[in-house]
Amino acid sequence: MRVVARGGVPTRDPLPRQRAGAATGAPTTPPPSSFDTNPPRGTRDFPPPALRARDWLFDHFRAVSRAYGFEAFETPVLEAESLFTRKAGEEISGQLYSFEDRGGRRVALRPELTPSLARLVLAQGPALALPAKWCTVGQCWRYERTTRGRRREHYQWNMDIVGVEGVAAEAELLAAIVSFFTRVGLTPADVVLKVSSRKVLTGVMAAAGVPADAFGRACVAVDKLDKVPAAAVAAELTSLGITEDAAASIIAATQTADLDALAALLGDADGGVADVRALFALADAHGIRDWLAFDPSIVRGLAYYTGLVFEGRDRAGTLRAICGGGRYDGLLSTYGGPPTPCAGFGFGDCVIQELLADKGLVPALAPSVDDLIVPLTDALRPAATALAARLRAAGRAVDLVLDGRRMKWVFKHAERVGAARLVIVGEREFADGNVTVKDLAARTEALVKADELV
Numbered sequence: 001m002r003v004v005a006r007g008g009v010p011t012r013d014p015l016p017r018q019r020a021g022a023a024t025g026a027p028t029t030p031p032p033s034s035f036d037t038n039p040p041r042g043t044r045d046f047p048p049p050a051l052r053a054r055d056w057l058f059d060h061f062r063a064v065s066r067a068y069g070f071e072a073f074e075t076p077v078l079e080a081e082s083l084f085t086r087k088a089g090e091e092i093s094g095q096l097y098s099f100e101d102r103g104g105r106r107v108a109l110r111p112e113l114t115p116s117l118a119r120l121v122l123a124q125g126p127a128l129a130l131p132a133k134w135c136t137v138g139q140c141w142r143y144e145r146t147t148r149g150r151r152r153e154h155y156q157w158n159m160d161i162v163g164v165e166g167v168a169a170e171a172e173l174l175a176a177i178v179s180f181f182t183r184v185g186l187t188p189a190d191v192v193l194k195v196s197s198r199k200v201l202t203g204v205m206a207a208a209g210v211p212a213d214a215f216g217r218a219c220v221a222v223d224k225l226d227k228v229p230a231a232a233v234a235a236e237l238t239s240l241g242i243t244e245d246a247a248a249s250i251i252a253a254t255q256t257a258d259l260d261a262l263a264a265l266l267g268d269a270d271g272g273v274a275d276v277r278a279l280f281a282l283a284d285a286h287g288i289r290d291w292l293a294f295d296p297s298i299v300r301g302l303a304y305y306t307g308l309v310f311e312g313r314d315r316a317g318t319l320r321a322i323c324g325g326g327r328y329d330g331l332l333s334t335y336g337g338p339p340t341p342c343a344g345f346g347f348g349d350c351v352i353q354e355l356l357a358d359k360g361l362v363p364a365l366a367p368s369v370d371d372l373i374v375p376l377t378d379a380l381r382p383a384a385t386a387l388a389a390r391l392r393a394a395g396r397a398v399d400l401v402l403d404g405r406r407m408k409w410v411f412k413h414a415e416r417v418g419a420a421r422l423v424i425v426g427e428r429e430f431a432d433g434n435v436t437v438k439d440l441a442a443r444t445e446a447l448v449k450a451d452e453l454v
Contacts, residue, residue: 042153053353064176070134073117081096086334101361113332114160132162136158149354165342171282174279175286186359186361190355195295195310196309201222210240221233221240221248222237222297222299229253230255272307304330304334310324326345372400373391374410376425384425415440421438422438422440423435433450
C-alpha cells in the first residue's frame with residue numbers, strides 16, 4: 001500500500017503487514033503511516049507571521065468600531081442548533097457543524113454572528129438602552145465547498161445598530177466600512193459598496209406580476225445575476241411560472257444602475273427608491289458617496305433582510321463579496337421578541353486578505369521586543385534573569401537568551417525578533433554594576449548602570 005501525504009507528496013512505502021516472526025506468534029509492529037501536518041480541510045493555522053497579519057487586520061476592525069462609538073460583545077462559538085435553523089430554515093442544516101452533546105441537546109458551531117447577537121439582545125430585555133451599537137470579531141464555521149476567499153472557518157467582523165428606524169443607521173455602517181477601507185490603503189478605484197433595497201426588488205417583482213408565493217424563489221434567481229448568464233436566470237424565473245416578458249423586465253430593471261429610471265418605473269413615492277435617495281444624501285454628508293453605487297440586483301441571500309441591503313465588492317470583480325449587510329427589522333420577532341428595527345453588516349477576514357495581498361497592502365510585520373538580554377556566562381544567568389524581570393515589570397517587552405549561545409547567533413536572533421536594544425551582561429562589567437547596551441538601530445554602544453537601565 002502506498003501512503004500519500006496531503007499535498008500529493010508520497011512517503012516511503014511501508015513494509016508489508018505480515019512481518020518476520022508473525023507466523024510464530026511474536027508481536028508484530030504496526031506499519032508506519034504518514035502524519036499529516038495540515039489542518040483539517042477548509043481551516044487554517046496561524047504561525048507567528050500569519051497571526052501578526054491577522055492581528056493587524058483585527059486591530060483596524062476594532063479601531064473603526066471604537067471610532068464610531070460601538071461597544072464590543074462576545075458570545076460562545078457553540079450555540080443551540082435551533083438558533084440558526086429557526087432563522088434561516090432547515091436548509092442550513094447541511095452546512096452546519098452540528099452534533100448532539102452528552103446531555104442530548106442539539107448544538108452547532110455558529111455559521112454567522114447575527115443570530116447570537118439577536119439572542120443576546122433578547123436576553124437583555126427592557127434593561128437594554130436603545131439605540132444599541134454593538135460590534136464583535138468572532139470565529140464562524142460553515143461546511144461548504146472551499147474556494148478562493150471561502151473557507152470552512154473564518155473570522156467575521158460585525159457591527160450592528162439596534163433600535164434605529166431610519167436610514168441613518170445604514171449610512172453610519174457604510175461610513176464605518178469606508179473608514180476601514182481607507183485605513184488599510186484601499187480607494188474607490190479598488191472597491192465599491194453596491195447598494196439597493198429589498199423594497200425596490202419587491203416593487204420590481206410586483207410591477208412584473210410575480211405572485212407573492214414566488215417572490216422568495218425569484219429573489220434567489222436574481223441573486224445569481226453576477227454569477228451566471230442572464231439567460232440562465234431568465235430560464236429559472238420562467239420555471240417558477242413567470243412569463244418570459246415578465247422575466248425579461250425583471251432582469252432589465254435589476255441590471256440598471258440608473259435610480260431615476262427605476263423611479264420612473266416604480267414611482268418616486270416607492271419606499272425603496274425613497275430609502276436609497278435618503279441614503280445617498282447622508283452618504284454625501286459622510287463624504288463617502290464616491291464609494292457607493294446603486295445596484296438593484298443586490299439581493300442578499302438571507303430572506304430576513306427587510307430594507308436597504310449592500311455588498312462590498314472589488315472593482316475588478318475577481319473575488320467574492322468582501323462584506324455585506326442591511327436592514328433586518330424582523331429578526332428579533334423571529335425569535336419571539338418584540339418588533340425591533342435593526343441594521344448591521346458582516347465582514348469576513350478571508351476575502352479582504354486576498355484583496356490586500358493582491359494590492360500589496362499587507363505591511364511587513366516583523367516581531368518586535370524592546371530588549372534582548374544575554375548573559376555571557378552561566379554564572380551570570382541569575383543576574384540577567386533579575387534584570388529581565390525588572391524591565392518587564394516596568395512595562396518593557398524583553399526576550400531573555402535562555403541557554404549558552406555564541407554572539408553571532410545572538411545578533412542574528414536580535415534581528416529576527418526585532419530587538420531595539422541588546423543588553424549584554426558580562427563578567428567584568430557586571431562586577432562594577434554595569435551592563436553593555438547596544439542600540440541596534442543607531443548602532444551605538446554604551447556602558448549603563450544596571451540599576452539605571454529601567
